Amino acid sequence: MGYDAKFRVWRGDLDGGELHDFTVAVNEGEVVLDIIHRLQATQAPDLAVRWNCKAGKCGSCSAEVNGRPRLLCMTRMSTFTEADVITVTPMRTFPVIKDLVTDVSFNYQKAREIPSFTPPADLKPGDYRMKQIDVERSQEFRKCIECFLCQDTCHVVRDHEENKTSFAGPRFLMRIAELEMHPLDVADRRDLAQDEQGLGLCNITKCCTEVCPEHIKITDNALIPMKERVADHKYDPLVWLGNKLFRR
Ligand code: SF4
Ligand code: F3S
Ligand code: FES
Numbered sequence: 001m002g003y004d005a006k007f008r009v010w011r012g013d014l015d016g017g018e019l020h021d022f023t024v025a026v027n028e029g030e031v032v033l034d035i036i037h038r039l040q041a042t043q044a045p046d047l048a049v050r051w052n053c054k055a056g057k058c059g060s061c062s063a064e065v066n067g068r069p070r071l072l073c074m075t076r077m078s079t080f081t082e083a084d085v086i087t088v089t090p091m092r093t094f095p096v097i098k099d100l101v102t103d104v105s106f107n108y109q110k111a112r113e114i115p116s117f118t119p120p121a122d123l124k125p126g127d128y129r130m131k132q133i134d135v136e137r138s139q140e141f142r143k144c145i146e147c148f149l150c151q152d153t154c155h156v157v158r159d160h161e162e163n164k165t166s167f168a169g170p171r172f173l174m175r176i177a178e179l180e181m182h183p184l185d186v187a188d189r190r191d192l193a194q195d196e197q198g199l200g201l202c203n204i205t206k207c208c209t210e211v212c213p214e215h216i217k218i219t220d221n222a223l224i225p226m227k228e229r230v231a232d233h234k235y236d237p238l239v240w241l242g243n244k245l246f247r248r
Helices: 032-042 105-112 132-141 149-153 161-166 170-180 190-196 207-211 218-235 237-246
Strands: 003-013 016-026 062-065 068-071 085-089 096-098
Touching: 003 032, 016 032, 032 085, 062 149, 068 149, 068 207, 105 170, 132 170, 132 218, 149 170, 149 207, 170 190, 170 218, 190 218, 207 218
Parallel strands: 003 085
Antiparallel strands: 003 016, 003 096, 062 068, 062 085
8 A cells, every 4th residue: 555655865965965855655565765766756856866776786775764774775665654754864974975875985995905815826726625614604705795884884984084094894894804714815914904904993883783784794703703813813922922022
């Protein structure tokens, strides 16, 4: 059964903006992105929204619904009552380009700062062998669709622009952890994680894990094991003594 829903949608650009009220038709089975598209078609033809697959797989339609980081295409209207006012705003952590579209280039910059997979120099293609358990660990992390909702929600950068230079965010700390735990990767990524990409700023609040649409256990399976590896390395008495003696 259809009904008319009340929507508040943020409109503006980097110079400022405000919430606009709309009343818009909703049909059974629709998601928030359907309603935004109907707004474009009927009332606000220049409303900017980024989307692509409408299937929760491209990671483009990230925004905030009632203040919570969400994929617009995976947020069912049936999760709200007909009386609810539904507020749609752009991701808060990234600069707005227009309306619901943000500039997520921070994330591409962080991705570039992580050295790529580094197998042993003498290992030839076809000779790569690894245990199934290691394959499965990487596969979980590789489900990431780069929606950047975890990056958006993490309090370390959400309201702290000044932390952005020194914090890669959960998605990219997870990438470092994936490679650090990869049995065929020979690069040591522990100092990179701790000293350059801000692993120590993560205080395992797990908000990133809560918003991940792929249900990746970012905190438990990537960030905490990475913290353990850093602690073993930095606070191992033999490593400490070696550093004292040989790295003066
Ligand atoms: Fe999105 Fe999850 Fe990937 Fe973060 S880890 S970018 S929330 S899919
Ligand atoms: Fe941020 Fe996730 Fe850590 S939300 S504080 S990266 S557990
Ligand atoms: Fe692709 Fe929503 S449009 S994830």
